[in-house]
Amino acid sequence: MPPTPSYPGVYVQEVPSGARPIAGAPTSIAAFLGTALQGPIDKAVRISRFSDYEHVFGGLSGDSELGYAVRQFFLNGGADAWVLRTEDAAPTAQRRGLRALRDADFNLLCLPAVAQGGVLADAASCCEERRAFLIVDAPGAATDPASMAQAAAGAALPGSDHAAVYYPWVHVSDPLKNGAPRLAPPCGTIAGLYARTDGARGVWAAPSGTEARLAGVVSLAASLTDNEIGSLSPLGVNCLRTLPGHGPVCWGARTLQGASEYKYVPVRRLALFVEQSLRGGTQWAAFEPNDEPLWAQIRLNAGAFMHALFRQGAFQGGTPRDAYFVKCDGETTTQNDVDQGMLNIVAGFAPLKPAEFVVIRIAQPAGRIQA
Incomplete structure (x- = not known):
């Protein structure tokens, strides 16, 4: 009730504005599926640091890519993740694991080293239903640009604008072998890069370029030329490369559905962010x-x-x-x-789109320039 005026002067009344602020939805909670040394099977466990993974799932295993992917996620800027241990690496177990994620709230999905087309298609469908984004590893057999181009033109990769593929695999330091390099799929590294970019620049910024450095990556499994990158990019393959002075970086931001209006990763993810935020708000x-x-x-x-x-x-x-x-x-x-x-x-x-092609025009005067 407003105060009853009892003396001449100015009275202040606090009036509710009626506004209901809409909070931005999370954008970089990652979900990982794979085999581990221990831990519950087909039950998603939420972790906030790699030591949580070690405690629940037993740490790194030379027979599984899951631990290395989770480690790279946190090393590159990730802060929140779900981990689901599958019984084995068979497609039936992986599909069962995808169904078991129904109670987990995630934005990014990683299936380290999974290249089976049916499982990837199911994972992409899961992401479309959940307004999430799938980070796909290049097939392990794609050891050179020609074989990667062949894989991209085939039917194994999901043709979805809720998914992006990254090539090549990376070498990371392996604590189980005194720091010796180990070949690993890039999805965990890229998921951490997404999280770092979201926090520093916003989900609308492309997680690629000279600032998209790949922490913990010793080297790349393949060294790509400009022409090779130019042949893979139109196929929706996001390439990793090493730049002098910057080290290994991500050099692409395209989805696997290049014909759609969501050709670029940041455009697709910004739309998902707006949808989720307005829905929740x-x-x-x-x-x-x-x-x-x-x-x-x-x-x-x-x-x-x-x-x-x-x-x-x-x-x-x-x-x-x-x-x-x-x-x-x-x-x-x-x-x-x-x-x-x-x-x-x-x-x-009106979305921002990455400036993929920067053209510099240089004119050389025919005569001498007068001072």
Whole structure:
């Protein structure tokens, strides 16, 4: 109740704004599937550091890629992960493990060294249903650019814009062999790179380029030329390369569905982030009266969320009108929708796309330049 004025002067009243801020959804919680020395089978366990993995699953094993992938994830910037131990490396066990992830809340999915087409297809479908993203390892048999190009043109890799493949494999330091290099799939390293990039620059930034250094990577299994990278990139293969002065870096950010509007990894992942954030931030609207006051409140909340992203540089466009829109009114929600208990929110944004091709034009004057 406002205070009753009892003397001449200025009275201050705190009035609830009515706004319901929308928090950004997580973007880099990773899920790993594979065999381990010990631990529960087909039960996802959440960990926040590699020592947790050692405690629950027994640490590194020379017969499994899982531990090395998880170790590389945390080494490259990851901070939150689910680990699910499968009974063995057979496709049936891996599919069962995917189903067992239904209760885990993750954004990135890694199946270290898995190259079986059916399992990868199921993993991509899982990610599409869960609004997550699949990081695929190049097939272990793809030891040179020609064999990788053949694999990319085949049917083993999922043609999904919720997935990206990385080539080649990497050599990491192996504690089990006094630090000697060990060949390992790159998915854990890349998942950690995603997490590091999200935290430093935002999910809309491409996890590639000179800043995308691969921590813990001693060397790459293949050394690629510019022409070889140029032949693989159109196939949706994201290449790893070594740059002088920078070391091993990621040099690609394309999904495995190059023909879609989600050709680029950061565009796809930003859309997933916006979808998840708006979905979670509007749960309160369930069972509210479905009319203009509710629609106006949603426009206010969702618009504030999108504007915050615009100010952080997540979208193209110099003005909010050019960068994004949020629509929730009698056009998006018709009377028939109201009768069916439906509320429709339409949001759109102009995504930033990586500058893959930087062209430098140099003109050489024919005559002498006069001072």
